[in-house]
Amino acid sequence: MKLTKKICLAITALALVVTPFLVNCNQIQTVAAAKSSKKTAKGKITLIYGAHLYNKYGHKIKNKNKYLPYAQDDASGYKYIYSFNADVMKYYGTRKIKDQKFYNIGNGCYISTADIKEVNGKNSKKGKLVLLQKSAVYTKTGNKTGHTLPKRAIVKYQGKVKQVKSRPKYYYSKYFKSDNDEHFFYLPLTKIKRKNYYAIGKNRYVKAYNVASLDGYPLTYNGVTTATVLKKTATQTLNEMKTKHILKKGQKIKVDLAVTPWAEDFEGYIFRLHNHHDEYIDENCINLRNYLPTTDYSDLTYSFVTAKTTANVKLYDATGKPVGISFNTAKQSDFNVDGLFYIWNAATNKAELYYHLLSNNLDRKALINNDGTQLKAPATDKKYGPTILTTSEKIIAANSFVKASDVKFSWGIKLSPVNTSLAAEQKQKVATDSDKVKLQKDFDSGQQTINESVHYDALMQSYDYALANAAVVLRSSKATLAQVDQAIWLLKTTKTQIKTLNFPEFA
Structure with missing residues (x-):
């Protein structure tokens, strides 16, 4: 995944069921301070994740006519502060409501301590977990103790958090400035009757599935969770095209992945339906139970390979012959590919694997002739100016390959061969006119499509x-x-x- 996209995910990974309208962090602090100018701030707090606002009675605030400049309405109309817009907020005192501490942030609004990570720079949730819902306490034999912890209870856990290289079943993640990469941490689980539990005392356990946060970080469930549909809506494809699949309000659905869709600016996740892997639903249309692993649109759309060495990577045609052009790996070493083929090499008398480069993914600045000289500049129309490619140049742009032995898989979708080595060998016979009937039909149909369309777009x-x-x-x-x-x-x-990609992405 690209560094910029990783950073984007890092900034936004704490948001779940929120609207796409963002508010400014500075505005939050400035306005809140202005409204509460008569009070002296006791300190500052930071959020674990987005937090609802409560009144002094512990009820969620739902008042469309009440203007709170530092909050938005969630999908159900309750006032909500988004964690990525409120890194540090002032508070003016605390209040105990229904046996739990709340922090007064002014304007008659309170935030539950269960939603707060740091108070005056100190992690108040270190060594603790916060419960997602009311949870029974179990013994190691799987029997209920008779004691039940309330929803959003803050509980000390037993054991030590460990770092791991890959995502386990339950984990939280951090991004370090030293490498801007995601690092995974987990608390060892106890298996009781095939279910996962966290130890919270001697012979006392709670279900891991019922935990919202750990050490002040949202706990991610690397599995399939449920979501409740908040309004009648159609699902969508990965590139945000509506489908004919309609979901009803109140319907329970299964989801297994949070995806950052393609957009100029991040506007919230879409969630993949577990039983319909080509369909997604916008976060504003659901109430999600557990936090899910996040990924990017590009990871589910493209396939990238990387040059194995610093040597220039040659391009080949559909017969496995060099086209006379190479990638200068000093300028481009990652290649976006969309197919993997066995091509029969008559010279070596064997089939070899080649990756097909995503059409229009050839950056001329990174291309040179095989002898090291620069490419000849393409012709341009004297009147209109656009570059004019010859037929051979168009074919190179649309139908070039790199040897699989020259590159290695980098990230994205891992491709499987379109054909077999045996088929590559057997299909070296010259095609007859009857063998070309389907190609002719597809060509005629495609020519009509092009003539009826405006095709300046890269995909067209x-x-x-x-x-x-x-x-x-x-x-x-x-x-x-x-x-x-x-x-x-x-x-x-x-x-x-043309229908499934939003843009042909470059490395």
Whole structure:
């Protein structure tokens, strides 16, 4: 994942069921201080995650007519402060409400201590967990003790938190300035009758599934959790296109991943439906039970490989022959790929694996001729100015490969071969006109689509170049069955990408 995207996730990983409208942290502090100017601040607090506001009776504040400049309304209309907009807030005293401490932040608003991580810079939740809901206390044999802890109870745990390299079942994460990377921490679990528990005393346990935070960090559940639909809505695809699948208000659904969708600015997560992995629902439409692992749109959309060495990486055509151009790895060593093919190499008499580069992913600044010289600049239209590519240049842009042996998988979707090594060998026969019927049909259909569309967009341009490649294969009297199959694949793939990709991402 890119560094900037990791940072974005780090900043926003604490938000769950919130609206996409953000408020300014400085505004929170300034306005709150102005409203409470007659009081002297007792100190500062920071939040674990987003927090609801309560009145002095411990009731959530729900008043559309009440203007609170440092809060927004959540999906149900209750006043809510978003953790990523309130890193540090002033408080003016505390109040005990229903046996729990609340912090007065002014304007008649209070925040529960269960939602607070730091008080005056000190982590008040170190060594403690906060319960998500009312939870029974169990013995090691799995029997209930008869004692039940209330919702949002703060409890000391037993055991020591450990760091781990990969995401365990339950964990929290931190980002360190030294490497700007995500680091995972977990508290060892106790297995009782196949369920996970945390120890909170001698022979006393609570279900891990009922824990909201640990050590002042949201506890992430690396599994499948439930969500309640808050309003009638249609699900959407990863690139935010509505589907025909309608969810009803009050419906319980299963979700398993929080995804940052493609957008210029982060506006909240979409959640993947566990039983419909191509469908997602916006966070504003659900009430989520547990925090889920987060990932990025790019991780679920693209596949990246990286050059194994600092040597320049050669480009090949659909027959495995060098096109005379290489990537200068000093300028670009990561490549966005969308297909993995076995291509028969007549010279070595064997099939080798090649990655197909995502069309239009060739950055001319990173390309050089195989002899090390610079590429010749493409022609331009004297009247209109846009670059004009020759047919061969279009084919290189749309249908280039790198040897799998020259690169290694980096991140994103791990690809499987489109064909087999045996098929690559068997399809070296020259294709007849009858073998090209499907390609001709797809070409004719695609040509009509291009003629009826405005195709200056990069994805439409890739499809245009795929058509140019198909035209060459159709005209060639030497094109093999393998080339025909690959040309059909390229047309289908680039056409699909027009609808499924928001943009052709570069490394």
